[in-house]
Amino acid sequence: xxxxxxxxxxxxxxxxxxxxxxxxxxxxxxxxxxxxxxxxxxxxxxxxxxxxxxxxxxxxxxxxxxxxxxxxxxxxxxxxxxxxxxxxxxxxxxxxxxxxxxxxxxxxxxxxxxxxxxxxxxxxxxxxxxxxxxxxxxxxxxxxxxxxxxxxxxxxxxxxxxxxxxxxxxxxxxxxxxxxxxxxxxxxxxxxxxxxxxxxxxxxxxxxxxxxxxxxxxxxxxxxxxxxxxxxxxxxxxxxxxxxxxxxxxxxxxxxxxxxxxxxxxxxxxxxxxxxxxxxxxxxxxxxxxxxxxxxxxxxxxxxxxxxxxxxxxxxxxxxxxxxxxxxxxxxxxxxxxxxxxxxxxxxxxxxxxxxxxxxxxxxxxxxxxxxxxxxxxxxxxxxxxxxxxxxxxxxxxxxxxxxxxxxxxxxxxxxxxxxxxxxxxxxxxxxxxxxxxxxxxxxxxxxxxxxxxxxxxxxxxxxxxxxxxxxxxxxxxxxxxxxxxxxxxxxxxxxxxxxxxxxxxxxxxxx
Numbered sequence: 001x002x003x004x005x006x007x008x009x010x011x012x013x014x015x016x017x018x019x020x021x022x023x024x025x026x027x028x029x030x031x032x033x034x035x036x037x038x039x040x041x042x043x044x045x046x047x048x049x050x051x052x053x054x055x056x057x058x059x060x061x062x063x064x065x066x067x068x069x070x071x072x073x074x075x076x077x078x079x080x081x082x083x084x085x086x087x088x089x090x091x092x093x094x095x096x097x098x099x100x101x102x103x104x105x106x107x108x109x110x111x112x113x114x115x116x117x118x119x120x121x122x123x124x125x126x127x128x129x130x131x132x133x134x135x136x137x138x139x140x141x142x143x144x145x146x147x148x149x150x151x152x153x154x155x156x157x158x159x160x161x162x163x164x165x166x167x168x169x170x171x172x173x174x175x176x177x178x179x180x181x182x183x184x185x186x187x188x189x190x191x192x193x194x195x196x197x198x199x200x201x202x203x204x205x206x207x208x209x210x211x212x213x214x215x216x217x218x219x220x221x222x223x224x225x226x227x228x229x230x231x232x233x234x235x236x237x238x239x240x241x242x243x244x245x246x247x248x249x250x251x252x253x254x255x256x257x258x259x260x261x262x263x264x265x266x267x268x269x270x271x272x273x274x275x276x277x278x279x280x281x282x283x284x285x286x287x288x289x290x291x292x293x294x295x296x297x298x299x300x301x302x303x304x305x306x307x308x309x310x311x312x313x314x315x316x317x318x319x320x321x322x323x324x325x326x327x328x329x330x331x332x333x334x335x336x337x338x339x340x341x342x343x344x345x346x347x348x349x350x351x352x353x354x355x356x357x358x359x360x361x362x363x364x365x366x367x368x369x370x371x372x373x374x375x376x377x378x379x380x381x382x383x384x385x386x387x388x389x390x391x392x393x394x395x396x397x398x399x400x401x402x403x404x405x406x407x408x409x410x411x412x413x414x415x416x417x418x419x420x421x422x423x424x425x426x427x428x429x430x431x432x433x434x435x436x437x438x439x440x441x442x443x444x445x446x447x448x449x450x451x452x453x454x455x456x457x458x459x460x461x462x463x464x465x466x467x468x469x470x471x472x473x474x475x476x477x478x479x480x481x482x483x484x485x486x487x488x489x490x491x492x493x494x495x496x497x498x499x500x501x502x503x504x505x506x507x508x509x510x511x512x
Contacts, residue, residue: 134146134147134148134149134151134214134216135147140197140200141197141200141201141204143200143204143210143211143212143213144212144213145193145212145213145214145215146212146213146214146215147214147215148214148215148216148217150216150217151189151215151216151217153217154185154217154218155182155185155186155189158181158184158185158188159178159181159182159185160178160181161181162181162184162185162271163177163178163180163181163182164177166178166180166181166267169262169267170262170264170267173264180264180267180268183268184268184271184272187268187272188271188272188275189215189220191245191248191272191275191276191279192215192219192220192279193213193215193220194244194245194248195219195220195241195242195244195245195248195279195283196213196215196220196221196222196241197213197222197244198240198241198243198244199222199224199237199238199240199241200213200222201240202236202237202240203222203224203237206228206229206233206237208224208225208226208227208228208237209224209225209226210222210223210224210225211223211224211225218359218360218363219279224237226468227307227378231298231299231301231302231307231310232298232302234294234297234298234301235294235295235298235299235302237294238291238292238294238295238298239291239295241283241291242279242280242283242284242291242292243280245276245277245279245280245283246276246277246280248272248276249272249273249274249276249277249280252269252270252272252273252276253269253273255269256269256270256273285321286314286317286321287314287315287317287318287319287320287321287322287364287368288311288314288315288317288318288367288368288371289318289364289367289368289370289371290318290321290364290367293314293315293317293318293368293371294314296310296313296314296317297310297311297313297314298310300313300314307375308375308376308379311371311372311375312372312375314368314371315368315369315371315372316368318364318365318367318368318371319364319365319368319369321364322360322361322362322364322365322368323361325357325360325361325364326357326358326360326361327357328357329353329356329357329360330350330353330354330357333350333353334350334353376507377504377507380507381467381468381471381507382466382467383467383507384466384467384470384471384500384503384504384507385465385466385467385470386461386462386463386464386465386466386470386484386495387463387464387466387484387492389495389496389499389500389503390463390484390492390493390494390495391414391415391416391493391494391495391496391499392412392413392414392415392416392493393414393415393416393417393418393491393493393494394408394409394412394414394416394417394418395418395419395420395424395426395491396408396417396418396419396420396430396448397419397420397421397422397448397449398419398421398427398428398447398448398449398452399447399448399449400447400448400449401443401444401445401446401447401448402435402438402443402444402446402447402448402451403443403444404444405417405430405448406435406443416429416430416432416481416493416494416496417429417430417435417448417452417494418430418483418491418494419448419449419452426455426483426491427452427454427455428449428452428453428454428455429452429453429455429459429481429482429483429494430448430451430452431451431452431453431480431481432480432481432496432498433480434451435451438451453479453480453481455483456477458473458476458477458479459477459479459481459482459483460482460483460485461473461474461482461483461484461485461495462484462485462486462487463484463485463486463487463492464487474497474500478497479497480496480497480498481494481495481496481497482494482495482497483495
């Protein structure tokens with residue numbers, strides 16, 4: 001497919017895009033919790049809604065909304081410098097080829113060249129750049145492993161709690177018991193990393209890209225960018241993590257048999273055995289976003305043939321599980337059912353148990369909700385089509401005054417400007433944010449070319465792209481606008497990243 005562009009007059013694209021309902025997509029999950037969604041805008045019913053905005057020729061600039069993030073998107077250089085004090089000599093503006101509507105799509109001559117009012121369009125962000133997730137520890141199997149700042153808080157907490165227990169068992173260690181406890185905290189999270197690597201290796205075996213592994217407050221997360229193709233693979237992908245935790249618990253038990261249980265190695269091996277058993281048992285609970293929830297989802301998916309049905313069932317079980325944890329965990333602890341002594345009064349330990357239960361319940365409840373939203377996103381993802389979201393565009397030469405270029409766009413019902421050379425070959429795209437930043441009285445003296453961004457190969461996308469292929473193309477080259485071309489190289493129009501983002505937000509708000 002030739003998407004490199006070429007000669008030929010621009011062919012205006014569809015002027016229809018979704019309404020602006022919000023700027024931000026939900027954060028992805030991970031296999032330790034829930035499968036991640038593609039971290040880029042998704043489609044909506046783009047056919048029935050057009051973004052409304054001010055006509056640049058008829059008023060003050062629209063206010064800019066949002067603050068650019070460090071996403072690797074093309075920088076917005078703001079309005080051009082106004083160093084020219086005299087109007088360019090142009091008795092007759094250069095004549096450009098008239099814009100043609102795509103086959104089967106009527107012109108809208110009454111539709112002004114409207115900007116969405118977003119000011120600075122923001123390109124779909126690279127997840128790694130948007131949320132790096134802490135300190136990079138390495139790249140096993142090519143997958144980056146990050147340690148979140150919250151891990152250090154947990155390490156301190158584990159060191160304090162476990163150090164006190166070691167001091168009671170081995171009082172001769174003194175202050176060194178906390179050094180042993182710190183070693184336990186690191187070893188425990190190393191076993192959590194093995195758990196997540198099991199998910200990662202299974203995903204790579206099934207040719208599913210893994211964005212990263214993150215060790216954080218309550219364990220770890222493997223962020224997988226795509227969903228398993230079959231319920232069988234989904235089940236295996238979820239089950240391998242708890243399975244590895246059980247294997248580690250067995251290995252630590254075997255090691256415990258070979259040492260004195262009351263020695264430092266014995267205490268460490270016993271602690272690691274119990275902690276891995278807890279990790280395995282907790283993750284096998286049948287509710288999203290836990291691994292057991294994904295296994296339940298796979299079973300329901302296999303029975304009904306509908307992945308969305310499996311997600312809904314496992315997510316609601318996860319919410320019920322969150323309520324059970326919130327209420328049941330403090331009761332079990334207070335009753336002594338978990339191995340501690342029963343208490344009749346409310347003390348600091350009871351308050352800490354209730355706080356821990358509340359945090360766990362909140363994580364499970366939120367993860368279940370995120371799983372539902374991610375499933376809805378994937379369900380609507382195929383609707384995202386470059387051809388549907390593309391704006392009509394008119395070609396102008398570089399020295400065409402901005403006011404004249406906007407007049408032609410308004411007359412043609414277009415909402416984008418493509419700067420072409422003398423042979424009609426597109427060379428740059430006029431940035432929407434730059435147009436909004438030019439006051440109306442300056443527009444006759446500002447050439448359109450000074451507000452344009454050069455078109456790179458990555459900024460040419462095929463009009464046939466849809467779904468994840470389109471998102472991959474946009475993520476590969478972050479920019480605010482893209483030139484959309486036909487397979488023949490003919491210009492179809494301009495795709496705004498802001499329109500894609502709004503379509504994504506609208507899709508997330510739609511019921512399944």
